[in-house]
Amino acid sequence: MAWILRNLWLIPALPTLAAGISALLPQRRRAMSAGLAIGSMSLSLLLALCAFAHTLAEPARQVFNFRWMQFGAEWVSLGWVLDPLTAVMLVMVTFVGLLIFLFSVGYMAHDENFTRFFCFLSLFSGAMLGVVIANSLLLLFMCWEIVGLTSYLLIGFWYQRPSAAAAAKKAFITTRIGDLGLLLGMVWLYGQTGTLLFYDHGAGCMEHGALSLLTAQTTSIGMAVSTAIGLLIFCGAVGKSGQVPLHVWLPDAMEGPTPVSALIHAATMVAAGVFLVARTYPLMSASLPDAASAATTALQVIAWVGAITAVFAALIAVAQNDIKRILAYSTVSQLGYMMLGLGVGGVAVGMFHLITHAFFKALLFLGAGSVIHGCSDEQDIRRMGGLRRWMPVTFATYAAGMLALCGFPLFAGFWSKDEILHAAHGWSISQGPFYLGAFGALLTAFYMTRQVCYVFFGRYRSGAAHTADAQHAHGHDHAAHAASKPHESPAVMTVPLTILAVFAVLLGFAGTPAWPWFASFLGGEPLSLDFRRFAENGILPLMLASSLIVIAGLALGWWLYGRKPVEDADAPDVLERAQPGIFHALQNRLYVDEFYSWTIIRLARWGAVLSDWLDRRVWNGVVQLVAWTVRACGWFDASVDSYVVNAGFDESCRGVSGSGRFFSMLQNGQVQRYLRTVGIALAVLMVLLLWSRRG
């Protein structure tokens, strides 16, 4: 067994250990905390590269399983797996994570809870890497939940803001709704197959034996058991990856510090849902051997949910004014694309977009962080403007990220998104997802252009109406020159931006139609360079079409926002003037939050009040009733006692004592009374005798 396989656990363990040590450090040991986090992450990156190199040389899947806990004669086993999917994710998470750690050193430099921040970041990385290497749905679930915890802690990092505390709670609970589906799917899968190990030399639940068992059975509603379990597991992915209808937590999660948004809510954690679907893809795509179509019900649901999410979130992004919220909705939308890719094209298609997106979205978020940092914690794009002059590095890298996100030809996003659209185009079930995806691409180009125009072009619109958050965490010496011009960020922040920008431009070339290295690596297929593939399967026309769509979106954005830069920060948006009704609906996120708070939350609240009422009135009422009945019995008993038993007894006693008194009166020792009695008695006897004689 290879050394790296046996020691794969070190990759998540190192950051977790760093988090543990850092948790015990006093707040003032800032350098040590950051050093531990960055050092452990660097080591993990090295190990991840080793693992990657190992899979390059030997792409066959290898597993290491061990026993965790016992019930009856059986054991719950956990384990880790080393395959191309794991290796790619490991490298991505450690590399992007490391860059974001470095960036955070600059961004969080003045935060009083700096030590805690790195503790939480390290714990997050450890748990996320655990999700990636897990060879057991249970281990994956456990790490998944811990990832959720760290997300909760980091969204609410600035806990003194009520909005941050509320957003953190919302994120945890919303994702937990999905996780409960995942839990049920997991125990069902366990019950059916008797194992939660994905791969176990033929006995795992993602291997042929278990899958054929699952597809052969049907549930009471006529669905294959594999589909039902797959959909339950997908619930977890919907929650974690912010898919409609559980997307509401992700934009609110932007309350956390910007590096957190970049690491957790753009690059890695939210992609865990996509990764989960990729990991359980054999289950999702399992169908009976004689099934007519390759697209199972589970995959169809995934594709449709993804496509709808892609457009839904992109629409909302058009009307947002907070730089991070635009990126958040963009993330939701891109996660939709990944799901769509998994649904219609398979693991490689979705995962490729996941990887490229991780780089360019982390870049965009860090860029946004740099902008926010440079503009004294301003997040409203209407109060920025013209920043390209003051922040050239940030601008250049942000532009690269933006073009990659839009899918501008030759940038990373172009290749990965195109693959998704191509797969959607060739989907046998419906063309709907393809058109939704294409429309989403147009919207993406449009809202990103709008954002960039607002932020980097035109005139700097901050000034008097400056609304810096009174509690903003990185105190900085901003206060001194709050009204002054924006400034470029220090090197510790711009260097990670530059590195990420290079990847945002170049990474796409790892998966072009001519040289599909990524797909062949994940699929374990031979690789060749062949430019003729562009001409096959209508790839080239589709690429041209999608390029045109992107350019149209860019042009439209420039036409509306760039041609005549916005002058007044408080003036209504161009679109708002044109279509105020639609714009306001989009600005209010299509009222989904309001809808939930009026329905589900209210219902749950009623449930709480009802349960409390049941307790206080009904159950307790019954108890009180019993108590009163007992009391009534007691009262009745007491009455019987005092008025019947007692009174009767008293009465008879009184009778006895009365007669006693009478008799005692007869014997009180007075001779006169005796004589009188004798006399009276004699008289009475005489009368009686005479009376009887006469009768």
Place this chain on the structure above:
Amino acid sequence: MSGAPWITLLTLLPLAGGVAALITRSARAARWISAAFGGAALLLTIALWHSFSPASGILQFQERHAWLPALGLEYHVGADGLGLLMLALSAIVVLMSIAASWKNEEHGALYYALVLFLEAGLFGTFTALNFVHWFLFWELSLIPAFFLVRLWGGPARARAATQFFLYTMVGSVALLLAFLLLFLATGSFDFIDLAGLARNGQLSGLLAQNLHWPGWSGDEIAALICCGAFLGFAVKVPVVPFHTWLPSAYAEAPSSTTMLLTGAMSKMGLYGFLRVLLPIFPAQMQHLQTPLLWLAVASIVLPAFAAWAQTDLKRIFAYSSINHLGYCLLGICAVLRVTGANTALAAEKAAAMNGVLLQMFNHGLTAAALFWFVALLERRSGGLRGLDDFGGLRKAAPVFCGLMGIALFSSLGLPGLNGFPGEFLIFKGSFPLTPRAASISVLGLLMTAVFLLTILQKVFSGPLSERWAAFPDLTTAERALLLPALALMLVLGVYPQLILSLVNGTALQLVSQLRF
């Protein structure tokens, strides 16, 4: 460790400690005595644990002496994995409770004596195998609890203590009557003998033959007796709707006593289910399984919702406690679903039963820790513990918040902490056995997250108000005392096998008692 009457010694140990604490009359000395005797009891429990051979899971360290042979009375004690687990839990929770009330000046020598008497009652209950002295201990534990609530409780303590006492007393009377009937019919008070009769199917025959109730068949009498015994245990657990004594008792009791009530005493009811109801009335329990199952679901879901409507931290945790024990009931009811020949689901039953045992221990540990934190909070706030009384405490007391956060997340069932493995095993076992009930029960998991996170949000987050600006953080001593409990949570979350290796054999034994 064979030979010596270890179990009897273990029960006498806190009793002696209690007497010693009473004699000293000084609170300081009583505190140290109670800690010493509590610690010694824990050490003895650990020693027993060590010499226990877990593979078979049967009763060990048995002592059996004739007492009043004419009345079928014997002194019969012993412990299996279940008993040992409960002994260990009681010993740990009692120590935690003593630590929590360490600095409390109101608690005099009598307080600590009562705590030790309560511990003796718990030990006796968890080891007795003959109804008569089991029942004595069962009641003996109630009396110190009553006085602890009555003498040191909150403003409405008189009412709460009386309600608590009377409520459990009704259950106890039902239990007593049930066992008197059993004795009249069989001439035995011994749990093991009665279970043997039930397993052989002789019990209902004996009941019909010896009780001569006109118009009642033996099975009907057995069902009646089972219901009586069930009532006694259901009140103690408690099962919805027999739970209304609990929130007020938990809220009015001093927090260090609530730790005992929820950490150890609430397990007496579940212990009764496992030691008495399932082995002696397997057929009757099986008849009752459907209503029981829905009561279990109600015990999970309704309190979870009700907890969200509370504003008193202790009431929230009280409801949360009912909810957590509801999962144990769910596991027990799931095991009842399928009996007899169906061996395909044997693994599921073993999983559910192991989960129940794990959950019993973990709930005791976590709930006791949570009430400990409430005690610490009350001491700092002058008795305030409303959800809306605080805000932003994390700023003033970050360590307090962090450590209480660990306990809260353990209660929430976060993987990596002790709550998760038990709940996972219960759901793993219950879902295949009763999918619908298990699916509804996950609502409880969701609501638990809702109300626990609401606590974190309202008490610890937000701006720190002026009033609490000087809220003191945990002292070094308090941290050191809390640390073992929190470390145990982490250890059991990562390595649940520590407990499972002890109880697995017993869990199988308990499950096999239902195979008739």
